[in-house]
Amino acid sequence: xxxxxRIYLALFAVYLLGPIFVIAAVSFNAKKFLAFPxxxxxxxxxxEIFAAEEWLTSLTASLTIALSSATLSVVIALPIAYVVWxxxxxxxxxxLSLGIxxxxxxxxxxxxxxxxxxxxxxxxxxxxxxxxxxxxFLLALPLVTISLGLESVDKELxxxxxxxxxxxxxxxxxxxxxIAAPFAFAGFAFCFVISLNExxxxxxxxxxxxxxxxxxxxxxxxxxxxxxxASIAVMFLVINVIVFSLIAKFSNLPRILxxxx
Amino acid sequence: xxxxxxxxKLLLLPSSLVIGAFVIVPCALVLLASLASIxxxxxxxxxLDLSNFARFFSWFYIERALFSIGLCMMVVVISLLLAYPFxxxxxxxxxxxxxxxxxxxxxxxxxxxxxxxxSWQILLSRKSGLSNILVSLGLFDKxxxxxxxxxxxxxxxxYLVIPFMILLLYPxxxxxxxxxxxxxxxxxxxxxxxxxxxVVPTTKSAIISSSVTVFVLTxxxxxxxxxxxxxxxxxxSVLIMDQAVFNSNVPFASALAVVLLLLSGGVIGTIFFLGKxxxx
Numbered sequence: 082x083x084x085x086x087r088i089y090l091a092l093f094a095v096y097l098l099g100p101i102f103v104i105a106a107v108s109f110n111a112k113k114f115l116a117f118p119x120x121x122x123x124x125x126x127x128x129e130i131f132a133a134e135e136w137l138t139s140l141t142a143s144l145t146i147a148l149s150s151a152t153l154s155v156v157i158a159l160p161i162a163y164v165v166w167x168x169x170x171x172x173x174x175x176x177l178s179l180g181i182x183x184x185x186x187x188x189x190x191x192x193x194x195x196x197x198x199x200x201x202x203x204x205x206x207x208x209x210x211x212x213x214x215x216x217x218f219l220l221a222l223p224l225v226t227i228s229l230g231l232e233s234v235d236k237e238l239x240x241x242x243x244x245x246x247x248x249x250x251x252x253x254x255x256x257x258x259x260i261a262a263p264f265a266f267a268g269f270a271f272c273f274v275i276s277l278n279e280x281x282x283x284x285x286x287x288x289x290x291x292x293x294x295x296x297x298x299x300x301x302x303x304x305x306x307x308x309x310x311a312s313i314a315v316m317f318l319v320i321n322v323i324v325f326s327l328i329a330k331f332s333n334l335p336r337i338l339x340x341x342x
Numbered sequence: 343x344x345x346x347x348x349x350x351k352l353l354l355l356p357s358s359l360v361i362g363a364f365v366i367v368p369c370a371l372v373l374l375a376s377l378a379s380i381x382x383x384x385x386x387x388x389x390l391d392l393s394n395f396a397r398f399f400s401w402f403y404i405e406r407a408l409f410s411i412g413l414c415m416m417v418v419v420i421s422l423l424l425a426y427p428f429x430x431x432x433x434x435x436x437x438x439x440x441x442x443x444x445x446x447x448x449x450x451x452x453x454x455x456x457x458x459x460x461s462w463q464i465l466l467s468r469k470s471g472l473s474n475i476l477v478s479l480g481l482f483d484k485x486x487x488x489x490x491x492x493x494x495x496x497x498x499x500x501y502l503v504i505p506f507m508i509l510l511l512y513p514x515x516x517x518x519x520x521x522x523x524x525x526x527x528x529x530x531x532x533x534x535x536x537x538x539x540x541v542v543p544t545t546k547s548a549i550i551s552s553s554v555t556v557f558v559l560t561x562x563x564x565x566x567x568x569x570x571x572x573x574x575x576x577x578x579s580v581l582i583m584d585q586a587v588f589n590s591n592v593p594f595a596s597a598l599a600v601v602l603l604l605l606s607g608g609v610i611g612t613i614f615f616l617g618k619x620x621x622x
Contacts, residue, residue, distance in 0.1 A: 086431065093428050097450065100461040100501065107464060157360050160353045168350055176354065179361050187562030187606060189579040190599045193586050194368030197375055197596070217364045271452075278454035281564050281579075285587060295454045302460060302569060311464075314457040321449035329441050338444065338509055340433070340516035 101318060108311035126312035136309060139297040143277055146293060150215035151272035155265055157216060158223035163257075166231040177224055184221035191218050192285040199286060206290040214286045215276040222275070223268030226337055230264025231257070263332035270324045278317065376596035386593050394597035403581075407601065410577040413492075414560040417499045418553045424500070425507035426549075430541060432508065433515035444509075451505035459569035462498040463489060466570065494570035499563055503556050510555055514548030554613045558606045578602050 111121025130136045161180060164173040183191045195214040199205055234257055242252050280295040288296055294313065301307050328334055379389040397403070432443055465471050466488035473485040488494055522544065526536035542549075564579045576584070578598060586595035 089427055090431060093424070096424070096501075097446075097504070100458075100465055101450070103464055103470075104457075104461045107470075157357045161357050164350050164354055170350065173350075173354060176358060176361055179365055180357075183365055185558070185610075187558060187579055187602055189562060189564055189582050190372070190603055191368070193582060193592075193595055193599050194372045195364075196586060197371040197592065198364065198368040201371065213360075213364060217360065220361075274452045278452055278457075280454060280456055281583060285583070288587065295456045298454070298456045298460070299565065302456070302463070310457075310460055314453070314460065317457060318449055318453055321452050322445060325445040325448045329445055334441060334444050335516065339513035341513070 104311045104314045108308065108315050110308055110311075113308065126308045127316070129309050130312060130316065133309070136294075136297070136313070139292050139294045142291050143294040146211055146215065146283075146291075147273045147276040149212045150219065150276045151269045153212060153216035154219050154272045155223045155227075155269045158220055158227055158268065159265065162224055162227040162231060166228065166234075177228075180224050181221040183218050188218065188279075188281050189285075192282040195282060196285040206287060208287055208291050210286040211283050211291065211293070214282050215272070215279060218279075218282055219272040219275055222271040223265065226264045226268035226271070227261060229337060230261035230332075233264075234260045264337070267328045267332050267337050270328050274321055274324050277320070372596045372599055375593050376600045378593040378596075380591070380593055391593075394594045395601075397594060398597055398601055403598075406576065406581060407578055407605070409575075410561060410579075411605070413496065413499070413577065414557050416496060417503060417560045418557050420496075420500050421503050421507045421556060422549065422553060425504050426511060429508045429511035430515050430537075432512055433518070434520075447505045447508055451509065455502060455563060455565045456569075458502050459498055459566045462494065462501065462566075463569055466494050466497070489570045490572040490575065492571065492575050495567050495575045498566040498570045499560055502563060502566060503560055506559055507552055507556050510552035511545070511548055514545045518544055550613055554610055557609060561602065561606055578605075 106119050108126055109122050109124070110119040111123040111125070112119075130140065158180065161173055161176050164170055165177050191214075195210065199207070199210045204210060238256055239252055242256055247255070278295060279293075280299060283291075283293045284296055284299075287293075292300070294317075298310050298313060301310060325334070328337070374388055375386070376394055377388070377390050377392070378386045379391040379393070380386050398407075432440060435443065466473075468485050468487040471485070471488060473482065473488060476482050477485050518541070522540050523536050526540045527533070531539065561577065562579050563577065564583050567575050567577050567580050579602065582595050582598045582602065585591045585598060589595075
């Protein structure tokens with residue numbers, strides 16, 4: 082059994098990491114054409130991301146959108162999660178479910194909904210659209226993580242500080258916030274990473290005016306192979322790994338994922 | 343107390359406005375647009391027109407819907423079989439090893455569908471793909487391109503959803519009482535037997551809910567079918583995007599979106615209803 086287990090785990094690791102390994106190998110290729118195993122070794126396709134203006138523009142646009150939409154998403158989610166936790170209002174709970182719903186549906190449905198919405202109020206193609214759309218689409222993530230964070234706040238601690246004369250704001254600042262903040266950060270980070278990688282909603286809200294990196298990559302794919310795509314894939318994977326390592330460091334990753342330790 | 347009530351409502355006001363304006367209104371617009379008529383002068387006008395749905399009920403689109411459902415079901419079964427043992431082993435790893443795996447799996451899970459499709463495009467290509475390995479093993483004479491094909495789409499989709507499947511199953515294993523397995527082993531059950539008679543039954547509800555989630559997720563994939571498949575391998579989501587973006591037929595795209603919504607909502611609802619009926 083241990084033998085079978087080892088073989089299975091090894092094969093599974095190869096399956097998960099294999100495609101990533103191939104991309105990484107291709108990204109260090111010295112030649113312009115696709116070659117695996119790679120010919121020569123060079124960093125030129127990494128330099129190209131920052132040297133070629135078209136790629137850099139897309140990268141900057143994607144990063145700006147991801148940062149703004151993640152911030153907006155946390156700002157919208159925070160009061161909802163807070164009121165559900167502190168007052169357990171039925172209205173707040175309804176808002177919570179409505180906020181989670183868009184993330185569960187196939188994204189193309191929300192993408193179409195946003196397209197219709199923005200074009201009927203005359204905002205078609207505005208750059209701000211994708212920020213709002215991503216913030217709303219990803220609302221489920223900060224809602225869930227912040228709720229989890231608040232659940233771990235001891236309500237007796239809150240009562241105690243109230244009895245000792247602390248105002249609502251002071252309680253929030255000194256008791257609730259420090260405990261819930263790492264979870265809010267986790268929600269922010271999840272939003273950031275998914276927004277950075279998201280294609281269909283970006284395409285249908287701003288696809289013809291702003292070229293985010295996933296849109297740019299897809300367009301490039303249609304015109305044939307470019308080694309820059311491989312280097313971007315590696316760069317994105319590294320960004321994702323860094324973000325999730327930060328979450329793991331500052332809050333409890335297994336717990337956020339629903340595990341019981 | 344009433345002062346607090348007002349404070350709470352004020353606190354919720356901005357979020358309510360955002361959710362109202364950007365969740366409820368857009369979804370209502372999709373429903374309205376699915377009933378709109380196409381007019382030559384204005385593109386389309388709101389009406390109570392069922393012709394968009396009538397168009398769906400042609401063999402072409404029914405076939406696409408059935409293909410999408412069949413494909414997603416295969417993806418669910420394959421990814422479940424591949425990921426289930428891993429999720430089980432993962433819950434038994436030491437905290438450090440577990441964290442490293444979780445970080446990697448999350449990084450792959452959030453990697454853009456565009457990039458996953460790209461990597462499989464390379465893996466399935468003639469020049470540098472897997473077929474070269476098959477040739478060196480002596481199974482084939484010369485390397486061949488494995489895309490566009492239904493198999494290519496299937497391989498890409500399974501790889502896309504595997505991290506989700508692992509992370510959805512993993513909490514159930516972490517909650518599972520490991521002493522049950524030990525008890526079964528002490529009573530003389532073989533490791534495989536205890537796996538199938540103890541581990542699998544106790545995680546049944548997790549298997550069902552993860553499968554449903556992955557099914558809906560696969561149904562939403564738009565890039566893998568386009569990059570790794572021919573138009574005949576396109577799923578409903580791809581058709582919706584194609585109608586909305588490239589054919590500018592928003593009413594028909596909306597009707598297809600309503601169908602997709604009913605389909606995914608129906609699957610989620612049915613499974614959970616059945617699940618509830620059994621436990622009750």
